[in-house]
Amino acid sequence: MSKLNSKWMGLFCLSMLLLMLISGCAKEKKTxxxxxxxxxxxxxxxxxxxxxxxxxxxxxxxxxxxxxxxxxxxxxxxxxxxxxxxxxxxxxxxxxxxxxxxxxxxxxxxxxxxxxxxxxxxxxxxxxxxxxxxxxxxxxxxxxxxxxxxKDTDAVIRIYEHMQDKEIAKIAIITGTTGFGDQGRKQLKKYAEKMEITIVADETYGPGDTDMTPQLIKIKGTNAQAIVNWSIVPAQSIVPKNMRQLGMTIPLYQSHGFGNIKYAAAAGEAGEGIIFPAGRLLVADVLPEDHPQxxxxxxxxxxxxxxxxxxxxxxxxxxxxxxxxxxxxxxxxxxxxxxxxxxxxxxxxxxxxxxxxxxxxxxxxxxxxxxxxxxxxxxxxxxxxx
Amino acid sequence: MLGLVALPMVMRNPYYLGIMVFMGIYSLISIGLSLLMGYAGQISLGHAAFFAIGAYTSGILTTKAHLSPLPAFLAAIVLTACIAFLIGIPTLRLKGHYLAMATLGFGQIVYVALNASVDFTGGPSGFGEIPRIALGNFVVESQLSRYCLVWALVIIVLLFSLNLIHSRVGRALRSIHSSELAANAMGVNTSKYKIQVFVLSAIYASIAGSLYAHFVTFISPGSFDLEFSILLVTMVVVGGMANVWGALLGTVLLTLLPEFLRGFKDYDILIYGSTLLLIMIFMPEGLFGLVKKLRTVHGKT
CATH class of the missing domain: 3.40.50.2300 (Response regulator)
Incomplete structure (x- = not known):
């Protein structure tokens, strides 16, 4: 009997101790x-x-x-x-x-x-x-x-403004059938007329496609002065490579989805000269010292x-x-x-x-x-x- | 079944009820798939497509044609049944790998079509603001009401399927599974039964799809890809193909496991994969095989 009692006493002490510990914690600020x-x-x-x-x-x-x-x-x-x-x-x-x-x-x-x-x-x-x-x-x-x-629309507007500066008026767009590519395609078409740019070819490809040569051959047959590719990886590296293989020299614009130096590396030599809108993070080192960001x-x-x-x-x-x-x-x-x-x-x-x-x-x-x-x-x- | 009714009383947290809702939706499909695979012995790697057709038909008819959910729901069932019937005639003549390949191809075609018809389906971005199901003034919006609706349907579908299995049709289906040739020789119209069960399982998937569309209120093709078809087949196989209860068990496990493993952070996929692997190695008849074995051992002692 006394054995049982001491056990209960022990348990009691332990629970009191725990209670005190918990209440002690509660005084600290909650996360x-x-x-x-x-x-x-x-x-x-x-x-x-x-x-x-x-x-x-x-x-x-x-x-x-x-x-x-x-x-x-x-x-x-x-x-x-x-x-x-x-x-x-x-x-x-x-x-x-x-x-x-x-x-x-x-x-x-x-x-x-x-x-x-x-x-x-x-x-x-x-x-x-x-x-x-x-x-x-x-x-x-x-x-x-x-x-x-x-915003996607801002990316499109910046691309079109850049084209206006370079006096590009006829373009081809090529987009991936992902949510991102699809949104880009919509905005590209929506703002083209407003900004006096004509889309002469509108091609798409699946997210798993590994070759865009057929679409690019079609574009090559038009009088497009530049191409806009709107997609996520890996197509962003494949399009410039395919263009080079086809001997296409018109400028290539890509979306802000190109924002990782790995993708440029994957495109290799063919990636040189790609133009795209992006936040300033990727060029942080070359920003002027007094830039707020x-x-x-x-x-x-x-x-x-x-x-x-x-x-x-x-x-x-x-x-x-x-x-x-x-x-x-x-x-x-x-x-x-x-x-x-x-x-x-x-x-x-x-x-x-x-x-x-x-x-x-x-x-x-x-x-x-x-x-x-x-x-x-x-x-x-x-x-x-x- | 009592447990099902009692469950929401114990488990009030909408998070858990939400998981149970998805479990019910998946159960609808896996019950149908188990009829097709376990009883008729026909594999389908394209059931995500029927799920998608149900979801998109309900979604498009209610948002764009402003139909109320019930007629849209019925329209989805009719459309899915017609498509399954048309697809079933040529594909169910195939066997084994070829059948798997044909259904896989069908699933991919639907997936590509959903992506490509941008004006109609919203394309890869999908579309939202699908209205919720309303019964009179009562809107099925809380997790509890969803839970009740989906599991009521699961019970109806389950009872119907069990009845079917124990009927003449069920016996005919099992005879097809054992040997199609022998079944034919015994006077069973095998191709008729195969198409019927294929259409039935497609209808189950369509019901599940309609519920999904009205519950999540946003759909995009990503939810209906090959991966989902494979997940469904895995549920049936892991649970035990030879039994509808097995399919249900597999669905329960594969819905709960990823949620349970959330606590393991980056290791969740590893544990998930090895659990499935171990089940397949040590329980070739699936979870239900184990249940059966335990039951016989228990019966002997």
């Missing part, structure tokens, strides 16, 4: 939970991988510096595999189980569109890392949704490349901007979803990797066409066009 959903694996991992690495890097930095107003940042990262059903499950988990304050990502436009109704209904702020404009428009129905990448860009580039030993890409930059924006909003609003959303909407003059963000109730994208710079490939490196 801020933020969800992140990226296509870390699967066919869009070229987007999700740098995004995840960037987000983890920022989390470490901010927590090493004492967190947000003394609250540590708890970043819960989920993989979408670029698949809509998996994204829906991941977002439900973040909202209902983890009770996150805000969500950054997903990487792709399709997966973002699939979760917009969910975050709107659950009233959770979302900062997407995908480009399609439908993500934030019509803004009246996108109360809780923001995005960081530059100079410090942010060089610091991010340096930190990322030292930590992961691989070249920085604009896609990681989208996650950088998304998470930093959420952190800024958290600093002002504290742990309240509605207040975080209001703060996000009022952020002005935020210097990010994609440009200088100015959000408003009418604009949840925050960037203008000035966020783009026209770049070109010169001796295997990205540089500004003259």
């Amino acid at each position: 801020y939970k933020v969800g992140a959903i990226f296509a870390i694996t699967g066919s869009a991992s070229w987007l999700g991988e740098p995004e995840k690495k960037t987000a983890e890097m920022i989390k470490e930095e901010i927590n090493a510096a004492g967190g947000i107003n003394g609250h540590l940042l708890d970043l819960i990262i989920e993989d979408t595999v670029g698949d809509e059903t998996k994204t829906v499950n991941a977002v439900n988990k973040l909202i209902e189980k983890d009770k996150v304050l805000a969500i950054i990502g997903p990487s792709r436009s399709g997966t973002t569109m699939a979760i917009v109704p969910i975050v709107e209904k659950a009233e959770v702020p979302l900062v997407s890392c995908a480009a399609a404009e439908a993500i934030v428009s019509p803004v009246a129905e996108r109360h809780w949704v923001f995005k960081t990448p530059q 100079k410090t942010v860009l060089t610091e991010y580039k340096k930190a990322y490349e030292e930590k992961y030993r691989e070249p920085v890409s604009t896609f990681g930059g989208h996650a950088y901007d998304a998470l930093k924006l959420v952190i800024v909003a958290l600093q002002q609003a504290g742990p309240d979803r509605a207040k975080i959303r209001d703060e996000l909407e009022n952020i002005k003059g935020f210097v990010g990797t994609g440009g200088i963000f100015n959000f408003s109730p009418e604009d949840h994208s925050g960037l203008t066409k000035e966020a783009f710079e026209m770049l070109t490939v010169k001796e295997g490196n990205f540089t500004l066009t003259e």
Whole structure:
């Protein structure tokens, strides 16, 4: 009997001790939970991988510096595999189980569109890392949704402006049948007339195609003065190679999806002279010292490349901007979803990797066409066009 | 079945209910696929296409033609059945690898068509704002109402299928599985039965597709690719082909496993893959084979 009693006493003491420990913890400031959903694996991992690495890097930095107003940042990262059903499950988990304050990502436009109704209904702020404009428009129905990448329309406008300067009026477009390529094709056709540019050929190819010679031969038969290719990897490296094989010398423009030096390397010699719009991250080193983005860009580039030993890409930059924006909003609003959303909407003059963000109730994208710079490939490196 | 009714009372979290909703949608397809594969012995690597036809028909008719969900749902079933019938006549004459290849080809054709007809399907970007299902004034929007709707349908489909298996048709199907030649000799109209079960499984997939479209409210071709067809076949095989309950078991495992493995971060794919591999090596009859074995052992003692 006495043996049993001492056992109970022991248990009692232990539970008291535990209780004290727990209450002790409660006095420390609670962590801020933020969800992140990226296509870390699967066919869009070229987007999700740098995004995840960037987000983890920022989390470490901010927590090493004492967190947000003394609250540590708890970043819960989920993989979408670029698949809509998996994204829906991941977002439900973040909202209902983890009770996150805000969500950054997903990487792709399709997966973002699939979760917009969910975050709107659950009233959770979302900062997407995908480009399609439908993500934030019509803004009246996108109360809780923001995005960081530059707009497709701005990319198209910058390309067409560059063409006007070079007196190019007749062009051929060739686009991949992915969500990204399809959006680009729509915008290219929409703005052509307005900017007095005639599209003389409109070709497409599948995302798995490894040769675009047939489409390019068709284009060669027209009087196009330049080609615009709008796609994601690997077609961005195949089109210039095929053009060279066919002896085509007209200039090649590509989309802002070309924003990774690896793709230029994959195109090799044929990649020389490709012109494309991109954020300034890729040319951070050659920017003038007094450029407002100079410090942010060089610091991010340096930190990322030292930590992961691989070249920085604009896609990681989208996650950088998304998470930093959420952190800024958290600093002002504290742990309240509605207040975080209001703060996000009022952020002005935020210097990010994609440009200088100015959000408003009418604009949840925050960037203008000035966020783009026209770049070109010169001796295997990205540089500004003259 | 009681468990199904009790489950939402215990598990209130919409996240878990959401997973159960997808599990129900997949179950609808895998039950049909198990009838086709396990009972009639015909493999299909193109069932994502029927799922897609159901989803797109419902989606397009409700958003662009402003039909209400129920007639759109029925139209989707009729359309899928017609397509399955037309596809079934030539392809089900094939056997083994050739049948697999033909259905795979069909799946790819539908996938490419969805991508290419931009004006109609929204192309690779897909389209959204598909209205939710409404029964009178009640809108099926909460996870709980979705759960009830989808699992009610699963139970109906399951009962119908079990009935079918234990009927004359079921016996005829199993005879086709054992030996088509012998079945033919015994006077079973094999090609008729094969086409019937093919059409039936396509209808199940179409029902699942319509539900998916109204629940997620956004569809794009990416959800209906070859990978999804393979996932469906894997569900049936892992669960145990020779039984409808096996297909259900496989669906439960393959829907829950990835969610359960979220905690393992980067190692999830590794564990997922090796789990499937181990099941296939040590349980060639699938999970249901194991259940059966355990039951006989238990019965003996």
